[in-house]
Amino acid sequence: MTSPTLELQQVSVYYGKQAAIEQASLNVRAGELMALVGPSGCGKSSLLASINRMTDGVPGCSVKGTVLLGGEPLASNRDATALRRRIGMVFQQPNPFPLSIIDNLRFPLAEHGVPRRERDIRAEQALRAVGLWEEVSGRLSQSALGLSGGQQQRLCIARALVLKPQVLLLDEPCSALDPVSSKVVEELIVSLKGRYTLLMVTHNLAQARRIADSVTVCWVQEGCGCVVESNDCRQVFEQPSHPITAAYCAGEAG
Amino acid sequence: MRWPDRLAGVIGALLLLAVLVPMGLMLWSLLEQGAGVISVDFLLDDPRQAGRAGGIAALLVSTGWILAVCLLVAVPMGLGCALYLSEQVPAGTRRAQWLGGTLDMLAAVPSIVYGLFGYQFFAISLGLGFSLLSGGLALALMVLPLMIRSAEQALRAVPLSYRQAGESLSISRWGWVRRILIPQAAPGIAVGIILSIGRALAETAVLLFTAGYVLRQPDSLLDSGRALSVHIYDLAMNVPGGMPRAAATGLVLVAILIVLNLSVRRLLRPAQGAWQ
Numbered sequence: 001m002t003s004p005t006l007e008l009q010q011v012s013v014y015y016g017k018q019a020a021i022e023q024a025s026l027n028v029r030a031g032e033l034m035a036l037v038g039p040s041g042c043g044k045s046s047l048l049a050s051i052n053r054m055t056d057g058v059p060g061c062s063v064k065g066t067v068l069l070g071g072e073p074l075a076s077n078r079d080a081t082a083l084r085r086r087i088g089m090v091f092q093q094p095n096p097f098p099l100s101i102i103d104n105l106r107f108p109l110a111e112h113g114v115p116r117r118e119r120d121i122r123a124e125q126a127l128r129a130v131g132l133w134e135e136v137s138g139r140l141s142q143s144a145l146g147l148s149g150g151q152q153q154r155l156c157i158a159r160a161l162v163l164k165p166q167v168l169l170l171d172e173p174c175s176a177l178d179p180v181s182s183k184v185v186e187e188l189i190v191s192l193k194g195r196y197t198l199l200m201v202t203h204n205l206a207q208a209r210r211i212a213d214s215v216t217v218c219w220v221q222e223g224c225g226c227v228v229e230s231n232d233c234r235q236v237f238e239q240p241s242h243p244i245t246a247a248y249c250a251g252e253a254g
Numbered sequence: 255m256r257w258p259d260r261l262a263g264v265i266g267a268l269l270l271l272a273v274l275v276p277m278g279l280m281l282w283s284l285l286e287q288g289a290g291v292i293s294v295d296f297l298l299d300d301p302r303q304a305g306r307a308g309g310i311a312a313l314l315v316s317t318g319w320i321l322a323v324c325l326l327v328a329v330p331m332g333l334g335c336a337l338y339l340s341e342q343v344p345a346g347t348r349r350a351q352w353l354g355g356t357l358d359m360l361a362a363v364p365s366i367v368y369g370l371f372g373y374q375f376f377a378i379s380l381g382l383g384f385s386l387l388s389g390g391l392a393l394a395l396m397v398l399p400l401m402i403r404s405a406e407q408a409l410r411a412v413p414l415s416y417r418q419a420g421e422s423l424s425i426s427r428w429g430w431v432r433r434i435l436i437p438q439a440a441p442g443i444a445v446g447i448i449l450s451i452g453r454a455l456a457e458t459a460v461l462l463f464t465a466g467y468v469l470r471q472p473d474s475l476l477d478s479g480r481a482l483s484v485h486i487y488d489l490a491m492n493v494p495g496g497m498p499r500a501a502a503t504g505l506v507l508v509a510i511l512i513v514l515n516l517s518v519r520r521l522l523r524p525a526q527g528a529w530q
Contacts, residue, residue, distance in 0.1 A: 057421055059344060081424040089422040095415035097434055107433055108423045156419070163423065 003031040003166050003197040004070030006051070011065030013046040013055060020046040021225035024065075026216045033189065033198040035208035035233070038218030038248075043225025044201050047218070048169050051199070052087040053080045069167065085112065088160030092172040094152035096144035096159070101136050104144050104155055105162045112163060126162040130154040130188055150181025154188060161196075168192065170200040174207065186211060205249060209237055217245045284508070288501030296502060301469050305489050305496055310503055312471040316386060316479030317455070317510075319472065320465055323390025324397065324454045329447060331394070332401030336443075337431065339402070340409035354403070361399035368396040369463035377464055384478040389465025396460055397450035404449060408442020409435060444522035448515050455511060458483045482507045 006028040013020045021043025028034040036044045049055050050063045067074045074083060096104050105123035114122065127133040132154050136147070144155055153173060160168060170189065174182040190211050192198060202208050208215055215237070216230040229236060229245045240246040255263075299309030343350045372392025382388040412435055420430045436443070458481075461467075466478035467488060480488075486503050489496030 052422065054418070054421060084422060084424040091415065091418060091422075093415055095413075095419045097416060097419060098438060099433070107429070108425065111423070111425050111429045159419075159423065 003195060005030045005068070006167055006197050006199060007068040007071075008047070008051070009066040009068065011047060011050060011063065011067065013043060013050050014062045014064075015046075015058070016060045019043075019224045021218065021227075024218070024225075024227045026227060026230045028197050028199055028214070030070075030197055031194045032213040033193050033200060033211060034214045034216060035212035036199060036201045036216050036218065037203070037205060037208050038225070039220065040203075041225070042218040042220050044218045045171055046225075048171055048199065048201050051167075051169055052084050052089055054089065056080060085163050086165055087167045087169060088163060088165035089169045090153070090157050090160055090171065090173050093176050094149055094156050096147070096152050096155050098143070098145055100141045101144045101147070101155065102140040104159050108159060108163055122162055122164075126158040127155075129161055129192075130158040131184075132158060148181065149177050150184055153177060153181070153185050157185075157188065157192075161192075165196065167197045167199070170198065172201050172203060175203060205251075209233065217242070217248060219244050219248075281508070284501045284504045286501075287498050288503070288505050291498050291502035292505060297506070300471060301485075304493050305469065305485060305499055306493060310482065310485065310506065312469060313480050313482050313485050313503070314506075316465070316472055317481045319386045319475060319479065320390045320393065320461065320481055321451065321454055323387060323475065324393040325447070325451070327391060327394035328397050328401050328450055332398055332446065332450075333405055333436075333443065335398075335402045336405035336409055337435075339406045341427075341431070345410060354406075357399045357403055361403065364459075365396055365457055366459040366463075368392055369460040371395070372460060373463040382476065384464065384466035384468075385476045386465055386472055386479045387475040389461045389479075389481070390475075392460050392464040393454045393457060396457065397453050400453065401446045401450045404446030405439070405443045408439035408446070411442065412438045440522040441519075444518050447518050447522075451514050451518070452511060455481075455507060455514075456483055457481075458487050482510075 008024055008026050011024045012022045024043075024047050026034065026036075036048065038044050046055065051067055053063075055061045055063055069086065097107060099107060102120070102123055105126055106119045109119045109122060110116075124133060124137075127136065132151060135151065136155075144152065147155060153176075157168075157173070173189065174185050177185060186207060189198065189200065193213070200212070212233045214231060215233050217228050217236065218225055219228045220226075221228075229240060229242045231241070235241075236245060237249050240249060296309040297314065298311050300312045301310060302308035339350070339353060343353060369392065372388060372395065376382045376388040376391050377384060382391075416434050416438070417430070420434060425434075461481050461484050465481060465484075467480045467484050468478040469480055472479040482503055486500045486507070489500035489503065
């Protein structure tokens with residue numbers, strides 16, 4: 001399986017007439033991890049949600065611009081099902097389904113028409129990929145809600161991976177976790193580089209600097225979010241081209 | 255503890271007593287008057303001499319059929335309406351307020367009005383006559399608003415984060431409803447069903463107009479039949495010396511309610527886990 005490039009061209013997200021973010025462009029190289037950073041309210045989560053069209057379900061929300069996956073523009077009017085198979089998503093709060101651990105993985109597989117005998121094999125693969133197999137293989141039929149926060153989040157990543165996506169969108173995947181769990185999930189995300197193209201929203205600049213290959217900085221200007229800089233991680237942190245980036249990364253703004 | 259807290263505690267305890275004591279007295283008076291009548295024969299015999307003698311077997315059968323018709327209609331229809339409201343009508347919109355307000359108003363309509371309507375519509379217009387079917391259908395109409403509203407509340411209370419997870423994985427609407435939404439809302443839906451059963455079993459006015467008050471065993475759903483609550487009313491009001499048997503019938507009704515409540519609760523426990 002090859003991971004594709006993910007490119008956003010002039011993407012704007014509106015809630016009613018109010019723009020959350022305007023004219024955002026960025027380019028995640030194949031198999032790389034890009035961090036999307038910026039202060040609260042700069043529209044970075046809205047931008048992330050527009051990529052797999054989670055914004056479709058929000059009343060009054062509209063999206064303009066083009067998203068290219070592997071160089072191919074995504075059709076914006078088609079059913080989102082096929083798109084969401086290629087682009088998985090992980091949320092800030094771990095949100096496993098109130099089912100057993102194994103059913104959290106079997107359920108999406110069943111929904112996507114994977115034959116019954118293949119489901120458990122793929123579930124095990126996904127659990128191994130997130131390093132959860134050793135911990136839960138003895139209690140697969142117990143409720144997923146009995147897992148710790150960090151384990152739940154890894155299960156949610158496994159649940160996204162079980163559909164074999166090419167891209168993973170991560171919306172502050174560590175910020176609701178304790179420091180130890182956060183570290184485990186962070187290491188997991190690093191291990192996914194290469195096999196998946198990753199775009200991660202984070203508030204944690206230190207984390208972005210530690211693990212991201214490239215960084216996009218969003219900011220609020222005139223009441224609306226925008227991208228001020230998008231570049232290699234080292235470039236952004238060491239030789240920022242924009243004064244806002246410089247101030248933000250030095251901890252003087254934001 | 256400071257005195258306002260202590261006072262509030264005392265007032266709360268007194269209020270609780272004010273509720274529990276009349277309930278206890280009520281049950282005691284039923285037991286005092288009716289316990290002597292209750293026996294296996296009372297449950298298995300048909301009533302004789304307008305209910306002064308014999309048992310309540312025919313009434314148990316009639317009540318069972320009426321309740322079955324009522325629930326078979328009200329539960330699926332109520333759940334369907336509640337699903338529509340919770341999935342298709344966003345909370346806080348005008349449509350939601352309008353539909354919700356209408357349902358609340360329907361829930362507050364006096365039961366005798368449902369009785370008159372049921373008589374006119376089911377018994378006369380549809381030609382079902384005084385029958386268990388007419389009675390069950392009229393009762394279903396009466397409990398539907400309650401059923402819909404409580405199921406809707408339970409469905410709306412399912413966390414948004416599950417919905418997000420489902421959407422991000424492109425879970426189908428049906429899969430979402432069947433595997434996550436309804437199982438999560440099940441305890442709340444159970445409360446709606448329990449309240450509906452309670453109202454249906456206690457109802458007299460609707461059934462006087464629709465199911466009738468014939469005392470014999472019904473042969474089919476199109477036969478007229480007397481429900482337990484109608485029997486209690488008739489024994490207490492129209493039959494001299496009927497009080498002990500009215501009380502005994504009341505005890506049976508209470509017992510049935512308790513058993514049904516417990517079984518619905520058990521049936522719709524918070525669902526979780528095992529699924530192949």
